[in-house]
Amino acid sequence: MKNKYLLFVFSLLILSQIGRSQSSEISESFKKKVAESASKLKAFECYDLDPLSLNATIVWSEDKTQLAVIMKVNLLHGWHIYSYVPKTQPYITSELQLNLPEGISKIENWIKPLDEPYDDGVYIYHGELVFVQYCQVNNISDGVLTCGIYYQTCDLNKCYPPEEKKINLNPKKFL
Numbered sequence: 001m002k003n004k005y006l007l008f009v010f011s012l013l014i015l016s017q018i019g020r021s022q023s024s025e026i027s028e029s030f031k032k033k034v035a036e037s038a039s040k041l042k043a044f045e046c047y048d049l050d051p052l053s054l055n056a057t058i059v060w061s062e063d064k065t066q067l068a069v070i071m072k073v074n075l076l077h078g079w080h081i082y083s084y085v086p087k088t089q090p091y092i093t094s095e096l097q098l099n100l101p102e103g104i105s106k107i108e109n110w111i112k113p114l115d116e117p118y119d120d121g122v123y124i125y126h127g128e129l130v131f132v133q134y135c136q137v138n139n140i141s142d143g144v145l146t147c148g149i150y151y152q153t154c155d156l157n158k159c160y161p162p163e164e165k166k167i168n169l170n171p172k173k174f175l
Helices: 002-024 028-040
Strands: 052-060 066-075 081-084 095-099 104-106 123-125 128-137 145-151 163-169
Touching: 028 052, 028 066, 028 128, 052 145, 052 163, 066 145, 081 145, 095 128
Parallel strands: none
Antiparallel strands: 052 066, 066 128, 081 123, 095 145, 104 128, 145 163
């Protein structure tokens, strides 16, 4: 009985690893297609009263089993957002948001640009930023995908209150 139980547990472990490795394999050709799309995605203009703009798109793999959500953030020159803030600091760490429709699930975590050390253990982003989230598609539904960012923008003299920007995308429209 004990051997059957161990065999069952071992089989489940193997099957979970097989499913995980298949779903997380992203082809180099798909990564290249995503990189090209990210470079073509236009960033909107920013203004002093709204120093961050957000744009987003979806790119599908050739076989339609995966998609990539690309978010492009543009920050006005001289402004930044926070990629990491220690608990001892008063700033707000940026949070990437993603709500997926049924049948679509995340593969690993967001791919983020390199951040820069700022002051007292704080890290920031500035300029034009690209964030990518690869997803596994089990079925293509009519649902809407929502992506966005929760952030606090600051320059050398002031910080604005935290804000959230979101974009709704219909994955089917990008097929």
